[in-house]
Amino acid sequence: MIIIPQVLPFLQRQLFALILQDLVGAEDIVNEVIEVTDGNDSAILTRYSLPDT
Secondary structure, three states, X not given: OOOOOOOOHHHHXXXXXXXXXXXXXXXXXXXXXXXXXXXXXXXXXXXXXXOOO
């Protein structure tokens, strides 16, 4: 997990809670990246697999 320090702690907690909600019922989250970006009034979650090395 990487949390960008420029985000206020209360906002980090809210974004982390959104990620946890998104992962409920997820089948396979091993080696997966979840990127959170600001979508003005909402957060945009993008999930993708890490490439094999």
